[in-house]
Amino acid sequence: MKPDQSSSASCEGCGTTRDLCLLLYNVRYRASQRRFCTNCVLKKHEGLFCPICFDVYDDSPPPHLRLMCHKCPSFAHRSCVVSSSGSDSTPPFYLCPPCADPKFTYFKLTSENPTVNKANGKGDKVDLVAACAQNAKGLRAIDLQSAKVLVAAARIAASSMTKAAAAARIDAERRCKEAALARKKAREALERVAYLAAKEKDAKGFST
Numbered sequence: 276m277k278p279d280q281s282s283s284a285s286c287e288g289c290g291t292t293r294d295l296c297l298l299l300y301n302v303r304y305r306a307s308q309r310r311f312c313t314n315c316v317l318k319k320h321e322g323l324f325c326p327i328c329f330d331v332y333d334d335s336p337p338p339h340l341r342l343m344c345h346k347c348p349s350f351a352h353r354s355c356v357v358s359s360s361g362s363d364s365t366p367p368f369y370l371c372p373p374c375a376d377p378k379f380t381y382f383k384l385t386s387e388n389p390t391v392n393k394a395n396g397k398g399d400k401v402d403l404v405a406a407c408a409q410n411a412k413g414l415r416a417i418d419l420q421s422a423k424v425l426v427a428a429a430r431i432a433a434s435s436m437t438k439a440a441a442a443a444r445i446d447a448e449r450r451c452k453e454a455a456l457a458r459k460k461a462r463e464a465l466e467r468v469a470y471l472a473a474k475e476k477d478a479k480g481f482s483t
């Protein structure tokens with residue numbers, strides 16, 4: 276890997292590089308376009324998906340079917356919280372996974388990938404093969420969860436960019452109208468100047 280490549284392809288949220296997080300998504304966040312890794316897309320859009328089953332909400336689940344995190348705007352399906360807690364009732368204070376554990380990451384490839392061992396001078400290729408073998412041997416549940424996490428992040432990023440495109444279109448149309456109005460005003464001002472100049476000329480013509 277060339278260092279300049281990895282630095283240009285790093286997450287603007289946490290700085291992780293594309294090599295370590297697989298994907299970077301373009302999203303519209305706080306009025307500007309950013310590139311975020313899977314984790315950051317999800318952590319910065321809490322409230323758009325269930326942090327347990329990774330369903331992206333088309334419509335918010337009704338209040339009696341959801342549980343709001345005690346610390347942040349994230350909310351989960353009540354049924355997901357109940358089944359993941361292993362008890363029959365909902366906990367008195369629900370905390371979403373990142374609030375419950377500040378070190379929590381949605382996408383775990385990095386931490387479970389012991390292979391990026393630059394000290395061992397045998398080259399990355401061997402390490403990557405070992406990494407794939409290791410991942411393939413890993414629990415299926417983790418693979419499935421990683422896949423769901425990726426899909427959720429991709430859906431959130433796609434809808435963010437669709438909204439950004441619609442907003443950009445509205446903005447462009449508004450600017451077009453403003454430009455047309457400014458052109459009209461400029462033309463009127465020029466006509467007025469021409470009219471006044473002609474009038475002045477006529478007046479001078481009369482006086483001499």
Ligand SMILES: [Zn+2]
Nearest residue numbers: 286289312315
């Ligand atoms: Zn990130």
Ligand SMILES: [Zn+2]
Nearest residue numbers: 325328352355
């Ligand atoms: Zn859920």
Ligand SMILES: [Zn+2]
Nearest residue numbers: 344347371374
């Ligand atoms: Zn939370």
